[in-house]
Amino acid sequence: MxxxxxxxxxxxxxxxxxxxxxxxxxxxxxxxxxxxxxxxxxxxxxxxxxxxxxxxxxxxxxxxxxxxxxxxxxxxxxxxxxxxxxxxxxxxxxxxxxxxxxxxxxxxxxDEVAVVANRNVFTTDKQSIYPSKLQVEQSTGGLELLKKLPIPLLDINPISRTISTLDPQGGVIVLINEMPSDANDIAILDPKRIKKVEVIRNPGMKYGSNLAMAVNIVLYNAEDGVSAGVNTSNSTKIIYGYNNLFGTYIHKNSQLTISQSENFQNSSNQISDDLRKYLLPTGDWQTIHIQTLSSRAVSFTHGTTVKYNLTVPDKYVFQAIGYINSHRNPKNNRSDLISGDGLSGHMSETNIRDQYLSPALNLYLKKNLPKNQTFMFNIVGTYISSNYDYSYSTDKSNFKSSYVVEGKKISAIGELRYSKNFQWGAIASGLRSFYGNTTNLYSGRTQSKPQMRNLNSDIYVQVEGRWKQFSGRTTLALNDQCYAQNNEKYHKVTMSPQISLNYSLASNFSLGYGFNLVSRLPSLAHLNGAAIQLDVWERKIGNPLLQPFNHIENSLSATYYTPKFYGMISAVYASNKHAIMPSLIRSENLERISFDNIIRNERDMNQVALTAYLRYAMLNNKLVFSATGSYNYFNAMSDLYTNKRGFFFGDLSIEGYIGRFSFLAGLRSRYNSLFAETVWFNEYTNSLSATYKYKNFSVGLTWEQPLQSSGTNNRIETKNDYVYKLVKNINKEAGNHVLVTFSWRWNHGFKSKSQEADVDNRDTDSGILK
Incomplete structure (x- = not known):
């Protein structure tokens, strides 16, 4: 048959x-x-x-x-x-x-208005955005240009160099000429080299799993030449900085790129107010109040990337990338005052040291075959060496807890993919496999040596098609998941179908529907079988018995656009059966009463997200208003609780251009969320920025939380039958804060070679429970 x-x-x-x-x-x-x-x-x-x-x-x-x-x-x-x-x-x-x-x-x-209609082109499978001359001239790097483009639900912070998505359907991957890249790679791009940006929503398995969108930055072809430059963003209070130094050399079909990133954080005025109530076995509630008296945290992150690309047009692409990433947290200290039932004037000291070193090698080959066929092979090898040192002590009760973790991890990720394009669409099939071997040695108060081995493989077929006003993408994947830790193990085989349909009612109005069923894996850190004493009252415990769970998602969307106006609304319903969620429980079979932070497969976690995006441009695109609003409703159920909460979120930005100056004002409400028994109330943020750009030189100022000397604040509330916790965090240094950005680059006959790697298989999970 x-x-x-x-x-x-x-x-x-x-x-x-x-x-x-x-x-x-x-x-x-x-x-x-x-x-x-x-x-x-x-x-x-x-x-x-x-x-x-x-x-x-x-x-x-x-x-x-x-x-x-x-x-x-x-x-x-x-x-x-x-x-x-x-x-x-x-x-x-x-x-x-x-x-x-x-x-x-x-x-x-x-005139700028005469060409803007062709700058946002929607086809059946993607959105292509052609940056305007004004947008390019007023951008100092790739991240700033990307932020100026009409890409709904893409959240970009050029200062901290982060790229994320507000879309609840998954994450985002950003590519340069189909090559997955991180925020630092985008930040050092010359905006004049960017020809267009392609946005693919619900991209299926082609670029990875659990993705809501793929953003591909297409560069102009290059001539032989050299490029070098620097890109920096630093705080005037010297509390953090993000810095890049880069150089690229192109000759014929070859390209060599070397980049170095140096980031730091230096904070000394972050405080917390921690109120806890524990239900004791006697039925009485014990109240604990912990207030920060002083804190200091210093960290440094270094990243070196060497990339070689050989592209023979219409034949093949070979690419080799070497990474060396390291992080040092030499100082992370905190002194707290403890009060409450039976406590008065107690003091505690917490000291943390953290560091890791991770070299990686990424080899990629793409071969173009006759009749619109391609074959791709990619393999990535990663080594992670980490060290984590934690100590906690109190003065009057003489309680002490300390442990050291030395972690070693080796992993290999491989992928094979075949694809063929037709006039009506495309077919792709592939195999993606991951193998990891992790050993973490715990010494001190916590002593254990969990060894974790996991092998996860996906075999998938993806079909894209177009017919009249209809277009769609469907993916069928077979997932094989194996995990073992000492004597604990699981093996699970699941099917993961994904469907994305789009109907164009008119040339500028479309409707979309998406369905997604995927198996979500527990993280290595959560699977770690170690038990850690955090303070006098609480422990953190890993759970090697965690099982993958199914995530089922349905979504509807509508998009309307004109040269000046762009609007999108979406509705998403997500259901998670036996979701992996945190819990805080009471343990009574120990020498002392302990309240344990654990991760378990609970009953259900459901979410409804309603989102709207609006963008309006006026005065020949020299004044642009953008707004995102959403309502998120959460329903978490377990044996200890049933929590239902809904939250509104709003984000407004205004950008303008006058001569060589560009201005940006942003206002964002708290992005609140509920997960299991905990509610996160995140910070309000606002900022004003101005940038002056002359040829390849630019300088800018950003005023964060203007006239807000109290800084930013957030709070975390946890509640179940045994515990109530309310933690308020205040960062006074973030208030009334000014940053300086500087960018300079030198180009000689340089644009960009065609880099067509289209997978990102680096491993960054060390598997340490902290």
Missing amino acids: KKNIALVILFIICTYKAFAGDLLGMICNESNRPLEMVNVMIRSPKDNRVIAVTETSANGKFTIRTLNSGTYILKCTRLGYQDYNAEIKMKENENLDLGRLIMPQTSIQI
Whole structure:
């Protein structure tokens, strides 16, 4: 039966292709010189729907594969040249060569508004954003440019160099020319090198698991040359800084890039107010109040990356990347005053030292095969050496707790993927596998040596298709998960289907639906079987009996856009059966009463998220308003509690441009959330920033929490049948705080080589329970 079905599918594909042909052509200027990077778009004459989009290569040529027979509208555009429009007719089973097409250069100054309509192009499988000249000129790096673009629910902080998403459906991966990159890689990009940014929502398994979106930054092709520069953001109070030094050399098909990042944190005015109530076996409640008297934390993070890329156009891409990342936390001390029932004037001291070293090697090969086929192989080897030292003591009760953890981890991640593009879509299938061996040696008050081994593999098939106003993406994955720790082990095989559908009601209005069922794995740190005494009253305990759980998700979305207005609304319902959640329980079978922080598979964790995004541009895009609002409802259930809470969230930003100056104002409410028995009330934040940019030099000031001398604050509330905890954290140094940003770069014939690695398989989980 399966054989017959496969033969039928193969017959349909072959028959479909038999009636299709390729469209070829070459675009030149008036001097008959080839024009590269010309946008070539094919539309349906009936509903103006986009059928295919491509670009000319360095020799001015373009090819659109397997167009069905029929009539189409061809439109070729490039800034500074007159548009080329034509009606073309494809015949059955015949290729059409248009020959040489001429696009004269225009001397007319194009108004910003006249071209903005083509800067946000929606096709059936992605959103392509072409940055405007104003956006590029007023950006000092890739992160700042990315923040200026209309990408709903993408949360970017150019100062701290973080990229995340407000989309509850999963995380985000950012790529440069299809190569996964981190925030530091994006920060050092020259905005003038960025041609467009592609946004793919619900990307399936192609770029990894548990992703809500993939953002691909496409760079212009490069000539031989050299680039070097520096990019820094530092606090005037010297409480933190983020600094990059980088250089790139290109010769013919090869590119060598070396980058160094140096970050630090130095805080001495962060305090907490910790109120606890414990239910004792006698039925009485004991109250403990812990207040910070002084604290000091210093940390340094270093990162070195050496990347070599060899790209032979239309043939293959080979890439080798070496990483060395290290972190030192030489000082993390805190003195607290303890009061409460039976306690008066007690003092406690907490000292923490933390460091790790992690070298990694990433090898990647992508081979282009005939008939729009590609084959990819990637392998990453990682070694993590970590050391964690914790000590806690009180004066009057003479209670002491200390332990040291020495961790060693070796891991290997490999992936194979085959893909083929058709006129109607694409098919991809692959195997992704991870093996890790982790040993953590605990000494001191806690003594154990858990050894953890895990092997996780995914086999998947992903199909993307387009038909009239409909488009979609479906993925079917087989997950095999194996884990062993000493005598504890589990083996689980699951199926993970994912579906994403989109319907275009009009050229600027679309509806979407998504379904996702995935198996979520416990982290190595939670699986660690160690038990740690944190203070007089509480312990933290790992749980090697944790099991993966199923995450089921349904989503609806609607998108509407015009040259000035962009809006998106979405609704997501997520259900987690036997979710992995934290609990704080009472243990009575010890020499002393202890309240244990543990992780367990609980009953259910459900969430409803309603989100709206609005963006409006005016005054020729020199004044832009953006806003994100959401309502999140949580329902957590276990044997100890049933917690239901809902929270609103709002984020407003205004950006403006005057000459060489750019300005940004932002206001964000608390992003609150409930997880299990704990509610997080995060900080209110606001900021004002101004940047001056002249050629390749820029300097900027950011005023965080202006006129707010009290700083930022958050609180964490935990409540169940045995415990009530309310922890308030205050960071006075964050208030009324000014940062200085500086950027300079030197380029000589440098843009970017084509780097087409499209996976990010680095391992960063050390597996230590802290």
